[in-house]
Ligand SMILES: [Zn+2]
Ligand SMILES: [Zn+2]
Protein backbone atom coordinates (compact mmCIF):
# COMPACT_ATOMS: atom_id res chain seq x y z
CA UNK A 1 0.00 0.00 0.00
CA UNK A 2 1.27 3.49 -0.80
CA UNK A 3 1.47 5.82 2.13
CA UNK A 4 1.03 9.57 2.19
CA UNK A 5 1.77 12.32 4.63
CA UNK A 6 -1.43 13.97 5.88
CA UNK A 7 -1.75 17.73 5.97
CA UNK A 8 -1.39 19.39 9.36
CA UNK A 9 -5.07 20.24 9.46
CA UNK A 10 -6.15 16.68 8.54
CA UNK A 11 -3.90 15.21 11.17
CA UNK A 12 -5.08 17.67 13.78
CA UNK A 13 -8.76 16.98 13.14
CA UNK A 14 -8.17 13.23 13.24
CA UNK A 15 -6.27 13.47 16.53
CA UNK A 16 -8.85 15.72 18.12
CA UNK A 17 -11.63 13.32 17.26
CA UNK A 18 -9.59 10.33 18.50
CA UNK A 19 -8.89 12.07 21.79
CA UNK A 20 -12.51 13.01 22.22
CA UNK A 21 -13.52 9.39 21.85
CA UNK A 22 -10.59 8.00 23.88
CA UNK A 23 -9.61 10.71 26.33
CA UNK A 24 -7.51 8.45 28.53
CA UNK A 25 -5.05 7.28 25.87
CA UNK A 26 -1.38 8.22 26.07
CA UNK A 27 0.69 9.40 23.11
CA UNK A 28 1.94 5.99 21.96
CA UNK A 29 -1.53 4.43 22.00
CA UNK A 30 -3.07 7.45 20.31
CA UNK A 31 -0.41 7.14 17.61
CA UNK A 32 -1.15 3.45 17.14
CA UNK A 33 -4.88 4.06 16.97
CA UNK A 34 -4.36 6.85 14.44
CA UNK A 35 -2.36 4.57 12.14
CA UNK A 36 -4.93 1.82 12.54
CA UNK A 37 -7.77 4.13 11.55
CA UNK A 38 -5.82 5.77 8.70
CA UNK A 39 -3.75 2.90 7.26
CA UNK A 40 -2.45 4.96 4.34
CA UNK A 41 -0.95 7.68 6.52
CA UNK A 42 2.73 7.93 7.33
CA UNK A 43 2.98 9.84 10.61
CA UNK A 44 5.70 9.70 13.25
CA UNK A 45 4.94 9.51 16.95
CA UNK A 46 6.92 12.71 17.36
CA UNK A 47 4.56 14.54 15.04
CA UNK A 48 1.56 13.20 16.94
CA UNK A 49 3.07 14.42 20.20
CA UNK A 50 3.71 17.86 18.75
CA UNK A 51 0.15 18.27 17.58
CA UNK A 52 -1.35 16.93 20.78
CA UNK A 53 0.75 19.43 22.67
CA UNK A 54 -0.18 22.33 20.42
CA UNK A 55 -3.86 21.47 20.87
CA UNK A 56 -3.59 21.29 24.63
CA UNK A 57 -4.48 17.60 24.48
CA UNK A 58 -1.66 16.42 26.71
CA UNK A 59 -2.06 16.75 30.41
CA UNK A 60 0.56 18.89 32.02
CA UNK A 61 2.20 16.91 34.75
CA UNK A 62 1.89 19.37 37.60
CA UNK A 63 -1.66 19.97 38.80
CA UNK A 64 -3.66 16.81 39.31
CA UNK A 65 -7.39 17.21 39.25
CA UNK A 66 -9.33 15.56 42.04
CA UNK A 67 -10.71 12.14 41.26
CA UNK A 68 -14.12 11.97 39.77
CA UNK A 69 -13.49 14.47 37.01
CA UNK A 70 -13.19 11.70 34.48
CA UNK A 71 -14.62 13.47 31.46
CA UNK A 72 -12.38 15.27 29.07
CA UNK A 73 -13.86 18.24 27.31
CA UNK A 74 -11.23 19.63 25.08
CA UNK A 75 -13.34 22.22 23.40
CA UNK A 76 -16.26 24.06 24.85
CA UNK A 77 -19.22 21.86 24.16
CA UNK A 78 -22.56 23.27 23.21
CA UNK A 79 -25.94 21.73 22.70
CA UNK A 80 -28.73 22.74 20.43
CA UNK A 81 -31.62 23.91 22.61
CA UNK A 82 -34.60 21.64 21.86
CA UNK A 83 -37.53 23.41 20.16
CA UNK A 84 -35.62 26.66 20.20
CA UNK A 85 -37.55 29.38 18.39
CA UNK A 86 -35.18 31.99 16.94
CA UNK A 87 -38.20 33.78 15.49
CA UNK A 88 -38.98 35.08 18.95
CA UNK A 89 -36.08 37.46 18.28
CA UNK A 90 -35.60 37.59 14.54
CA UNK A 91 -36.56 35.95 11.25
CA UNK A 92 -33.15 36.95 9.88
CA UNK A 93 -31.09 34.19 11.52
CA UNK A 94 -31.27 30.48 12.24
CA UNK A 95 -29.30 28.02 14.35
CA UNK A 96 -26.95 25.63 12.60
CA UNK A 97 -24.92 22.80 14.10
CA UNK A 98 -21.49 22.65 12.43
CA UNK A 99 -19.48 19.87 14.05
CA UNK A 100 -18.31 18.64 17.43
CA UNK A 101 -15.34 20.96 17.59
CA UNK A 102 -17.15 24.10 16.50
CA UNK A 103 -20.57 23.24 17.88
CA UNK A 104 -23.49 25.44 16.96
CA UNK A 105 -23.68 28.89 15.45
CA UNK A 106 -26.04 31.31 13.75
CA UNK A 107 -26.37 31.87 10.00
CA UNK A 108 -28.25 34.55 8.11
CA UNK A 109 -31.51 33.40 6.50
CA UNK A 110 -31.59 36.33 4.07
CA UNK A 111 -29.29 38.99 2.64
CA UNK A 112 -28.59 41.65 5.24
CA UNK A 113 -27.52 45.22 4.51
CA UNK A 114 -24.68 47.01 6.28
CA UNK A 115 -25.93 48.71 9.44
CA UNK A 116 -29.15 46.70 9.53
CA UNK A 117 -30.46 45.80 12.97
CA UNK A 118 -30.70 42.01 13.13
CA UNK A 119 -32.34 41.73 16.52
CA UNK A 120 -32.69 43.20 20.00
CA UNK A 121 -32.46 41.02 23.04
CA UNK A 122 -32.95 41.31 26.81
CA UNK A 123 -30.66 39.26 29.04
CA UNK A 124 -31.57 35.82 30.36
CA UNK A 125 -29.76 36.93 33.48
CA UNK A 126 -27.73 40.05 34.25
CA UNK A 127 -24.60 40.42 36.35
CA UNK A 128 -23.76 43.98 35.38
CA UNK A 129 -20.39 45.68 35.55
CA UNK A 130 -19.56 46.50 39.15
CA UNK A 131 -20.10 50.26 38.87
CA UNK A 132 -23.64 49.54 37.71
CA UNK A 133 -24.11 46.90 40.40
CA UNK A 134 -23.06 49.48 43.00
CA UNK A 135 -25.66 51.85 41.60
CA UNK A 136 -28.33 49.15 41.91
CA UNK A 137 -27.37 48.61 45.54
CA UNK A 138 -27.45 52.39 46.11
CA UNK A 139 -30.98 52.53 44.58
CA UNK A 140 -29.79 54.72 41.71
CA UNK A 141 -30.07 52.09 38.94
CA UNK A 142 -32.90 49.66 38.27
CA UNK A 143 -32.51 46.33 40.04
CA UNK A 144 -33.85 44.56 36.99
CA UNK A 145 -32.71 46.25 33.76
CA UNK A 146 -29.82 48.26 35.32
CA UNK A 147 -30.89 51.55 33.68
CA UNK A 148 -29.89 54.55 35.84
CA UNK A 149 -33.00 55.74 37.66
CA UNK A 150 -34.59 59.11 37.42
CA UNK A 151 -35.16 59.47 41.16
CA UNK A 152 -37.74 62.21 40.65
CA UNK A 153 -39.92 59.94 38.52
CA UNK A 154 -43.10 58.87 40.31
CA UNK A 155 -42.92 55.56 38.46
CA UNK A 156 -39.91 54.17 40.31
CA UNK A 157 -40.74 51.65 42.97
CA UNK A 158 -38.87 50.02 45.88
CA UNK A 159 -38.56 46.30 46.46
CA UNK A 160 -41.77 45.45 48.35
CA UNK A 161 -40.07 42.72 50.42
CA UNK A 162 -38.45 45.42 52.58
CA UNK A 163 -41.73 46.66 53.98
CA UNK A 164 -42.64 43.21 55.25
CA UNK A 165 -39.29 42.47 56.82
CA UNK A 166 -36.99 43.71 59.54
CA UNK A 167 -34.02 43.52 57.15
CA UNK A 168 -33.77 46.08 54.40
CA UNK A 169 -33.48 45.61 50.63
CA UNK A 170 -32.24 48.74 48.87
CA UNK A 171 -33.19 47.58 45.37
CA UNK A 172 -35.38 49.92 43.33
CA UNK A 173 -36.99 49.48 39.93
CA UNK A 174 -37.83 51.73 36.94
CA UNK A 175 -41.50 50.89 37.17
CA UNK A 176 -44.00 48.12 37.93
CA UNK A 177 -43.01 46.22 34.81
CA UNK A 178 -39.36 45.92 35.87
CA UNK A 179 -40.50 44.95 39.36
CA UNK A 180 -42.76 42.23 37.94
CA UNK A 181 -40.00 40.89 35.71
CA UNK A 182 -37.53 40.85 38.59
CA UNK A 183 -39.64 38.15 40.25
CA UNK A 184 -37.74 35.67 38.02
CA UNK A 185 -34.54 36.05 40.05
CA UNK A 186 -34.63 38.81 42.66
CA UNK A 187 -36.49 37.14 45.58
CA UNK A 188 -33.63 34.70 46.27
CA UNK A 189 -31.06 37.53 46.09
CA UNK A 190 -33.11 40.01 48.05
CA UNK A 191 -31.52 41.07 51.35
CA UNK A 192 -34.94 41.17 52.96
CA UNK A 193 -36.49 38.00 51.50
CA UNK A 194 -33.38 35.78 51.55
CA UNK A 195 -30.66 37.23 53.81
CA UNK A 196 -28.67 33.98 53.41
CA UNK A 197 -27.64 35.31 49.98
CA UNK A 198 -25.95 38.43 51.39
CA UNK A 199 -22.50 36.85 52.01
CA UNK A 200 -22.03 35.43 48.51
CA UNK A 201 -23.11 38.66 46.82
CA UNK A 202 -20.79 40.61 49.09
CA UNK A 203 -17.92 38.27 48.32
CA UNK A 204 -18.49 38.30 44.55
CA UNK A 205 -18.39 42.10 44.77
CA UNK A 206 -15.20 42.15 46.88
CA UNK A 207 -13.38 39.78 44.56
CA UNK A 208 -15.00 41.35 41.47
CA UNK A 209 -15.78 37.84 40.31
CA UNK A 210 -18.31 38.48 37.57
CA UNK A 211 -18.83 34.81 36.64
CA UNK A 212 -19.69 34.01 40.26
CA UNK A 213 -22.24 36.80 40.37
CA UNK A 214 -23.69 35.58 37.07
CA UNK A 215 -23.93 32.02 38.40
CA UNK A 216 -25.72 33.24 41.51
CA UNK A 217 -28.23 35.09 39.32
CA UNK A 218 -28.67 32.05 37.11
CA UNK A 219 -29.20 29.56 39.94
CA UNK A 220 -31.64 31.96 41.51
CA UNK A 221 -33.59 32.07 38.26
CA UNK A 222 -33.66 28.27 37.96
CA UNK A 223 -34.80 27.70 41.55
CA UNK A 224 -37.57 30.28 41.12
CA UNK A 225 -38.56 28.74 37.78
CA UNK A 226 -39.37 25.55 39.68
CA UNK A 227 -41.72 27.52 41.92
CA UNK A 228 -43.42 29.16 38.94
CA UNK A 229 -43.66 26.06 36.73
CA UNK A 230 -41.18 27.38 34.17
CA UNK A 231 -38.31 25.02 34.92
CA UNK A 232 -38.25 23.13 31.65
CA UNK A 233 -38.21 26.29 29.57
CA UNK A 234 -35.40 27.95 31.58
CA UNK A 235 -33.27 24.91 32.26
CA UNK A 236 -32.98 23.91 28.61
CA UNK A 237 -31.63 27.38 27.88
CA UNK A 238 -29.00 27.12 30.62
CA UNK A 239 -27.99 23.66 29.41
CA UNK A 240 -27.70 25.03 25.88
CA UNK A 241 -24.98 27.53 26.84
CA UNK A 242 -21.52 26.38 25.75
CA UNK A 243 -19.59 24.96 28.65
CA UNK A 244 -16.05 24.14 29.64
CA UNK A 245 -15.63 23.29 33.30
CA UNK A 246 -13.11 25.22 35.37
CA UNK A 247 -11.43 21.93 36.29
CA UNK A 248 -10.92 21.15 32.64
CA UNK A 249 -9.53 24.60 32.00
CA UNK A 250 -7.25 24.15 34.98
CA UNK A 251 -6.05 20.76 33.78
CA UNK A 252 -5.10 22.10 30.40
CA UNK A 253 -3.55 25.22 31.86
CA UNK A 254 -6.20 27.38 30.31
CA UNK A 255 -5.94 30.91 31.60
CA UNK A 256 -7.96 33.91 30.74
CA UNK A 257 -5.94 36.46 28.85
CA UNK A 258 -3.67 38.18 31.30
CA UNK A 259 -5.99 37.84 34.29
CA UNK A 260 -5.09 35.64 37.20
CA UNK A 261 -8.07 33.41 37.89
CA UNK A 262 -9.49 32.77 41.30
CA UNK A 263 -7.75 29.68 42.64
CA UNK A 264 -9.07 26.47 44.18
CA UNK A 265 -9.31 27.95 47.66
CA UNK A 266 -11.50 30.70 46.25
CA UNK A 267 -13.69 28.16 44.44
CA UNK A 268 -14.26 26.18 47.65
CA UNK A 269 -15.12 29.25 49.65
CA UNK A 270 -17.49 30.44 46.94
CA UNK A 271 -19.13 27.01 46.83
CA UNK A 272 -19.74 27.07 50.59
CA UNK A 273 -21.37 30.51 50.36
CA UNK A 274 -23.38 29.35 47.36
CA UNK A 275 -24.82 26.39 49.30
CA UNK A 276 -25.51 28.71 52.21
CA UNK A 277 -27.47 31.11 49.98
CA UNK A 278 -29.69 28.60 48.18
CA UNK A 279 -29.86 25.42 50.18
CA UNK A 280 -28.33 25.48 53.67
CA UNK A 281 -28.74 28.82 55.44
CA UNK A 282 -26.72 28.96 58.66
CA UNK A 283 -29.53 29.70 61.14
CA UNK A 284 -33.20 29.04 61.79
CA UNK A 285 -34.46 32.51 60.85
CA UNK A 286 -32.72 32.43 57.49
CA UNK A 287 -33.80 28.84 56.88
CA UNK A 288 -37.41 29.82 57.46
CA UNK A 289 -37.13 32.76 55.06
CA UNK A 290 -35.62 30.59 52.33
CA UNK A 291 -38.27 27.92 52.77
CA UNK A 292 -40.96 30.57 52.30
CA UNK A 293 -39.60 31.19 48.79
CA UNK A 294 -38.71 27.62 47.86
CA UNK A 295 -41.90 25.77 48.63
CA UNK A 296 -41.74 23.13 45.93
CA UNK A 297 -39.08 20.44 46.34
CA UNK A 298 -36.02 20.17 44.13
CA UNK A 299 -35.52 16.76 42.53
CA UNK A 300 -32.23 15.10 43.37
CA UNK A 301 -30.87 15.04 39.81
CA UNK A 302 -31.32 18.77 39.37
CA UNK A 303 -30.00 19.37 42.88
CA UNK A 304 -26.77 17.63 41.78
CA UNK A 305 -26.59 19.66 38.58
CA UNK A 306 -26.89 22.88 40.55
CA UNK A 307 -25.08 22.18 43.82
CA UNK A 308 -22.54 19.41 43.30
CA UNK A 309 -19.07 21.00 43.53
CA UNK A 310 -17.73 19.84 40.18
CA UNK A 311 -20.72 18.77 38.12
CA UNK A 312 -22.82 21.74 39.21
CA UNK A 313 -20.92 24.65 40.65
CA UNK A 314 -17.62 24.60 38.71
CA UNK A 315 -19.38 23.63 35.52
CA UNK A 316 -21.79 26.48 36.06
CA UNK A 317 -18.97 28.99 36.58
CA UNK A 318 -17.35 27.78 33.35
CA UNK A 319 -20.62 28.21 31.50
CA UNK A 320 -21.00 31.77 32.78
CA UNK A 321 -17.40 32.70 31.91
CA UNK A 322 -17.72 31.47 28.35
CA UNK A 323 -21.01 33.12 27.58
CA UNK A 324 -21.09 36.49 29.33
CA UNK A 325 -21.44 39.48 27.10
CA UNK A 326 -18.92 42.28 27.68
CA UNK A 327 -21.26 44.17 30.04
CA UNK A 328 -22.14 41.14 32.11
CA UNK A 329 -25.33 39.70 30.66
CA UNK A 330 -26.13 36.22 29.50
CA UNK A 331 -28.22 36.43 26.34
CA UNK A 332 -29.92 33.35 24.94
CA UNK A 333 -29.61 34.03 21.22
CA UNK A 334 -26.42 36.09 21.39
CA UNK A 335 -24.68 33.18 23.16
CA UNK A 336 -25.02 31.17 19.93
CA UNK A 337 -22.65 33.52 18.09
CA UNK A 338 -19.20 32.16 17.25
CA UNK A 339 -15.95 34.08 17.05
CA UNK A 340 -14.01 35.71 14.24
CA UNK A 341 -11.23 38.29 14.50
CA UNK A 342 -12.99 40.13 11.67
CA UNK A 343 -16.58 39.89 12.90
CA UNK A 344 -19.55 40.69 10.65
CA UNK A 345 -21.93 41.64 13.46
CA UNK A 346 -21.53 44.04 16.31
CA UNK A 347 -23.20 44.17 19.73
CA UNK A 348 -24.40 47.55 21.05
CA UNK A 349 -26.29 48.78 24.10
CA UNK A 350 -28.37 51.39 22.31
CA UNK A 351 -31.33 51.71 24.67
CA UNK A 352 -29.33 53.31 27.44
CA UNK A 353 -32.08 55.53 28.75
CA UNK A 354 -34.85 52.97 28.80
CA UNK A 355 -33.30 49.49 28.91
CA UNK A 356 -29.55 49.60 29.44
CA UNK A 357 -29.16 45.82 29.55
CA UNK A 358 -30.89 45.32 26.19
CA UNK A 359 -28.48 44.54 23.35
CA UNK A 360 -28.87 45.33 19.67
CA UNK A 361 -27.14 43.14 17.11
CA UNK A 362 -26.13 45.09 14.01
CA UNK A 363 -24.58 43.98 10.71
CA UNK A 364 -21.13 45.54 10.35
CA UNK A 365 -21.23 45.05 6.60
CA UNK A 366 -23.41 43.35 3.99
CA UNK A 367 -24.08 39.70 4.89
CA UNK A 368 -25.26 37.10 2.41
CA UNK A 369 -28.00 34.54 3.14
CA UNK A 370 -26.34 31.38 4.52
CA UNK A 371 -23.28 33.25 5.83
CA UNK A 372 -22.40 32.63 9.46
CA UNK A 373 -22.90 35.52 11.88
CA UNK A 374 -19.73 36.16 13.87
CA UNK A 375 -18.74 38.37 16.78
CA UNK A 376 -15.30 38.81 18.27
CA UNK A 377 -14.45 37.34 21.68
CA UNK A 378 -11.14 39.21 21.90
CA UNK A 379 -10.08 42.76 21.25
CA UNK A 380 -9.75 42.81 17.45
CA UNK A 381 -7.15 45.58 17.63
CA UNK A 382 -4.62 43.26 19.22
CA UNK A 383 -1.82 41.58 17.31
CA UNK A 384 -2.84 38.22 15.83
CA UNK A 385 -0.44 36.35 18.10
CA UNK A 386 -2.03 37.92 21.17
CA UNK A 387 -5.53 37.21 19.87
CA UNK A 388 -4.68 33.60 19.17
CA UNK A 389 -3.03 33.22 22.56
CA UNK A 390 -6.09 34.53 24.38
CA UNK A 391 -8.48 32.35 22.43
CA UNK A 392 -6.28 29.31 22.87
CA UNK A 393 -6.05 29.96 26.58
CA UNK A 394 -9.81 29.74 26.62
CA UNK A 395 -9.83 26.36 24.95
CA UNK A 396 -11.01 27.51 21.55
CA UNK A 397 -7.91 26.10 19.84
CA UNK A 398 -5.80 28.12 17.40
CA UNK A 399 -7.95 30.74 15.72
CA UNK A 400 -8.14 29.85 12.04
CA UNK A 401 -10.37 32.73 11.00
CA UNK A 402 -9.53 34.19 7.58
CA UNK A 403 -7.86 37.20 9.12
CA UNK A 404 -5.63 35.17 11.44
CA UNK A 405 -4.61 32.83 8.64
CA UNK A 406 -3.75 35.78 6.37
CA UNK A 407 -1.87 37.63 9.09
CA UNK A 408 0.04 34.51 10.10
CA UNK A 409 1.13 34.05 6.50
CA UNK A 410 2.47 37.60 6.21
CA UNK A 411 4.08 37.55 9.63
CA UNK A 412 7.87 37.71 9.83
CA UNK A 413 9.66 36.83 13.04
CA UNK A 414 12.02 39.85 12.79
CA UNK A 415 9.13 42.25 13.18
CA UNK A 416 7.95 40.37 16.19
CA UNK A 417 7.38 43.30 18.52
CA UNK A 418 3.76 42.93 19.45
CA UNK A 419 1.87 46.17 19.63
CA UNK A 420 0.39 46.76 23.04
CA UNK A 421 -3.31 46.65 23.68
CA UNK A 422 -4.89 49.80 22.37
CA UNK A 423 -6.51 51.98 24.96
CA UNK A 424 -9.95 52.00 23.36
CA UNK A 425 -11.41 48.55 23.58
CA UNK A 426 -13.97 48.09 20.85
CA UNK A 427 -17.34 47.71 22.43
CA UNK A 428 -18.17 44.56 20.45
CA UNK A 429 -15.55 42.81 22.56
CA UNK A 430 -17.10 39.90 24.36
CA UNK A 431 -14.98 40.53 27.43
CA UNK A 432 -17.02 38.21 29.59
CA UNK A 433 -14.47 35.56 28.74
CA UNK A 434 -12.55 36.66 31.80
CA UNK A 435 -13.63 34.96 34.98
CA UNK A 436 -13.24 38.19 36.86
ZN1 LIG B 1 -35.80 48.74 34.84
ZN1 LIG C 1 -35.52 42.94 47.45
Ligand SMILES: [Zn+2]
Pocket residue numbers: 340341342387399400401402403404405
Ligand atom coordinates in the same frame (compact mmCIF):
# COMPACT_ATOMS: atom_id res chain seq x y z
ZN1 LIG D 1 -8.70 34.93 14.31
